[in-house]
Amino acid sequence: MKATAVAPSNIAFIKYWGKKDDVLRLPENGSLSMNLSNLTTTTTVEFSTNLNEDYVEINGTQEPSEGSRAVKHLDRVRNLAKIETKAKVITNNTFPSGTGLSSSASGFAALTVAAAKAAGLKLSEKELSILARQGSGSACRSIPNGFVEWLDGETSDTSYAISLHPPDWWDLVDIVAIVSDEKKDVSSTAGQKLVYSSPFFQVRLTKIKEKLEYAKSLLKQKSFQAFGELLEAEALELHAIMLTSTPSLIYWMPGTIQVMKFIKKVRNDGLPVYFTVNTGQDIHLICEKQYSKEVVQALNRLDCVKQVIENNPSDGAKIVK
Ligand code: PMV
Numbered sequence: 471m472k473a474t475a476v477a478p479s480n481i482a483f484i485k486y487w488g489k490k491d492d493v494l495r496l497p498e499n500g501s502l503s504m505n506l507s508n509l510t511t512t513t514t515v516e517f518s519t520n521l522n523e524d525y526v527e528i529n530g531t532q533e534p535s536e537g538s539r540a541v542k543h544l545d546r547v548r549n550l551a552k553i554e555t556k557a558k559v560i561t562n563n564t565f566p567s568g569t570g571l572s573s574s575a576s577g578f579a580a581l582t583v584a585a586a587k588a589a590g591l592k593l594s595e596k597e598l599s600i601l602a603r604q605g606s607g608s609a610c611r612s613i614p615n616g617f618v619e620w621l622d623g624e625t626s627d628t629s630y631a632i633s634l635h636p637p638d639w640w641d642l643v644d645i646v647a648i649v650s651d652e653k654k655d656v657s658s659t660a661g662q663k664l665v666y667s668s669p670f671f672q673v674r675l676t677k678i679k680e681k682l683e684y685a686k687s688l689l690k691q692k693s694f695q696a697f698g699e700l701l702e703a704e705a706l707e708l709h710a711i712m713l714t715s716t717p718s719l720i721y722w723m724p725g726t727i728q729v730m731k732f733i734k735k736v737r738n739d740g741l742p743v744y745f746t747v748n749t750g751q752d753i754h755l756i757c758e759k760q761y762s763k764e765v766v767q768a769l770n771r772l773d774c775v776k777q778v779i780e781n782n783p784s785d786g787a788k789i790v791k
Contacts, residue, residue: 471516471518471555472514473789474514474584475513475580475581475583475587476511477510477511477579477583477788478505478507478510478612478787479506479571479572479575479576480504480575480576480608480612480618481504481572481746481754482746483504483700483746484499484704485501485704485705485748486499486608486620487708487712488666488671489662495603496622496624496626497620498675498678499622499675500620500679502618502685502689503617503618503620504616504618504783505784506781506784507782507783508779508780508781509572509573509576509646510565511561511573511577512562513559513561513584514584515544515587517556517589518555518557521555521556521558522556523535524540525557525559526561527559527560528561528577529561539578542605543581543605544559544581547585547589550586550591551591561581565646565779566648567653568654568750569650569653569654569750569752570747570748570751571748571750571752574606574609575608575609575612576612577606577609578606579602579609579610579612579613579786579787581605582598582609582613582787583613583788583789586601595786596630598787599631600630602787603620603629607620610629613787614786615636615637616633616636616638616783617636617640617783618631618634619631619682619686634690635689637782637783637784640758641758642757642759642783643757643758643759643761643762643765643780644780645757645762645765645766645769645779645780645781646755646779647729647752647755647777647778648777649723649725649729649752649753649776650725650751652723654721654749656749658748661712661719661749664715665711665715668712668715668716670707670710671711674711681700684700685701685704688700694742694758698742698756698757701744701756705746705747708748719749721750725751726752726753729753729755729769729772729775732768732769736768741764741765742757742758742761743755743757743761743765744757
C-alpha cells in the first residue's frame with residue numbers, strides 16, 4: 471500500500487484560464503504544454519490502517535489536513551478503490567512553490583499516480599489524467615509524455631490530456647528565471663473565478679480554438695519564430711484578462727517586467743528567445759537548444775534574476791518505487 475511517483479511541472483504555450491465547471495475543473499478551452507525536466511515533484515503515499523487521519527507533509531512542513539486539497543484528492547482515490555484507509559503523504563519539490571512555476575501541476579500529478587498505485591488501482595493514462603485534473607486542472611497535462619494537449623471536453627470523461635509528440639520531438643528549452651521567492655497573493659484557483667469579469671474574456675473565446683490549432687501546427691512544423699511569437703502574445707493576452715478582471719490580478723513584479731523588456735531587447739539584437747508567464751512573478755524563456763547557453767549568460771547579467779533553471783522537454787509522471 472505504498473508507492474512513490476515523480477512528476478514534472480509543465481509550461482503552457484496555449485493557456486488554461488477559466489472553467490466551465492468549477493467542481494470538475496472542466497476548462498473553457500483546450501490548452502497546449504510541454505513537460506519540464508527540472509521542475510519536479512516527488513511524492514510518496516502510504517495507506518495504513520495504523521493511521522486515524524491523513525498526514526500530508528509538503529517540503530518538510532505538515533499541512534493542516536482539514537479541508538486540504540490533497541486530502542480531497544486522496545478521497546477521490548479512496549472512492550475509486552473502495553477503501554477508507556487513511557494515508558501518509560510526503561511530497562518534495564525541486565523548485566519554489568507559489569511563484570508561477572506550477573507546483574500544483576507537478577504536485578497533483580505525482581499525488582495522483584502515487585496514490586492510485588498505493589491504493590491498488592490499475593488506471594490507464596487517460597484515467598490518471600482525468601483524476602489529476604480534478605485536483606488541479608493543469609496537473610492533467612503532467613501525466614502524458616512530452617508535448618501535450620488537454621482536450622477541453624464537455625464532461626469529466628472527455629476532459630483529459632494526450633501526448634502529441636514525445637520529449638525528443640523538438641529540442642526546445644525552457645529557461646526559468648526566478649526573480650523572487652515571494653508567494654503569490656491570489657491562488658490560480660481563486661484567480662480563475664474572476665475570469666468572466668474581464669471584458670476581454672469573451673473576445674478570447676471567439677478565437678481560441680483557431681489559435682490552439684495554429685499552435686499545434688507550428689509545433690508539428692517546428693517553426694520556431696512563429697511559435698515563439700504566438701506563445702508570447704498568448705501569455706500577454708492571459709495577463710490582459712487578469713489585469714482587467716474585477717478585482718484586478720497583478721501577478722508580475724518589477725523583475726518580471728525587467729526580464730520581459732530585456733528579452734525583447736536581446737531578441738532585437740538577434741537572439742531568438744520568447745517569454746511566457748503564468749500566475750506568479752517567475753518567468754519562462756523559450757528558445758531552441760543551440761541558443762540556451764547564450765540566453766543563460768545574458769540572464770546572468772541581470773541583478774533581478776536570483777536563479778536560473780534550465781529545462782528540457784520531459785516524460786510525464788512515473789512511478790519510481
Ligand atoms: O491548474 P491551475 O489551477 O494552477 O491553473 C493554471 C493556470 C495557468 O498556469 C495560468 C495556465 C496554464 O495553462 O498552466
